[in-house]
Amino acid sequence: MDAHGFDKPRFLRLFAVAVYFFLFAPILVVILFSFNSIKSLNVFDGFSLQWYEEFFNDPTLRDSLFMSIEIAFLTMLAATVIGTALAIGLVRSRARWAPGANILMLVPLVVPEIVAGISALLIFSQVGIALSFWTVVIAHITFSISYVTIVVRARMASISQEVEEAAMDLGATRWQSVRLVLVPALWPAVLAAGLLVFAFSFDDFVLSFFTTGEESQPLPVRIWSAIRFQVSPTINAIGTLMMIVSLSAIALAVLLPRLFGRRESGLKVLTAQEG
């Protein structure tokens, strides 16, 4: 390791440690005060689970939690199938309009979420679809397809078409070669992308905010209303519970592909690095 360079590792290390602290301190504070025995966010009086009890005793909040999980699950399924197909098509198709599809796929990544939220709200109201659970799911799928496509396509780049051709030489149909050769090879990336989408969808606030109905609302929308009216340890408890759900999805996204893939980490798949 180079210990002299411009880089002055000692100073850099100190700086990096400070940044990690800056990133984690607020989160640790949220978790800590979710266990506070008094209703305070600056004096920790003692350990208690009362804010969690309050959360689970509130049927509206409980429903919102389950609703968020259902939305994330459906979004994950649909976006993974559509996004994977799109990735395969973008790499293999020679259609004249394929580059157009490529650009179209990239646009959602650069458009601020509020724009996507507004356009979804507008189209639903123009077509006459009442806002509901399903409008949230549709909006989430629209925004998630591109993530799946990017992650899966990065994986496609490292797969040679020759293996499929070999399968076809051995008598497989074109469709069988996709199902039996290509898809299994893509599986680690598909799985990781799906779980990533689950976490995105579960945490998403902006799209849900614009596309959800009045009666049932996803958890982040409830947090939004709660934060505006009061600051309470219940919000800390909800936040901590949400962390557990999304971090579980991410942990699976990193670990599961290892079981399927040879020795690559899900992290590499997720950050779309080569290999």
Added chain:
Amino acid sequence: MTAGGFWNRFLVPGALWLVLLFLVPLLFVLALSFGYVDDLGRAVYATDLDNYADAFNPTYFPILLRSVLYALATTVLCLLIGYPVAYYIARFGGRYRNALIALLVLPFFINYLVRTYAWVALLADEGLINDALVNIGIIGEPIQMINTPYAVIGGLTYGYLIFMILPVYGSLERLDPAVIEAGKDLYGSRLQTFLHVTLPQTKQGILAGAVLVFLPSVGDFVSAQILGGVDTYMVGNLIQDQFFAANNWPFGAALTVVMMLFLAIWMIAYLRSAARDVRGAAI
């Protein structure tokens, strides 16, 4: 069936979905921006430019400008904070590199509202930081930190830092350490090596990071709502108001279009480089 026809079919569901549920709705936003609200409060399509005139009047234009300034400040801060960290991990992380990046990514999978809310408890007048500073005796009275532009920009930086770090890290990781060593032999000083060798080689990563931080920051309304006040309103708050409070959808649509025009150059630049880079490594 030809091979070409076979593969084209894979494109259809995704392309159709994105056209119908992303592209067409965007065109609706554009169309409605020329409309108005009738006496019954309904949005009506028309060909007026009134909404655009309003967007540029002295009440609203400063808000647009402020959003761009806050987003620029956020982008610069993310670069100043993110680059050294990415550099440290890429060059000195050794076998812990992946773990260090994973640790860095972790907080960003925690709900953005919750992460922003976390800062309220820290920055409030009776928050943890003010309490600690008063108790130690550094300050007599709590300093106002919340409801300031600094809090809003800080919230944005906290929210979008990772979008700078990942692409910069990607470009640093691809950089051959031997090139830096050669640079040292050539230029002598560390600073010169950095300016002439490392920095130019990571330009792509910096640009990708800047775009990925700048775009969502301009449209953000969460940070300004939770950590700011009326004086720190951003265009996102204004747009959101038109759809929920003021019930003036056409004006909200016009503000959205104006905001997109401000962002257009950045978006096109990013799309061009991303479309060229088939791996899409700059995500």
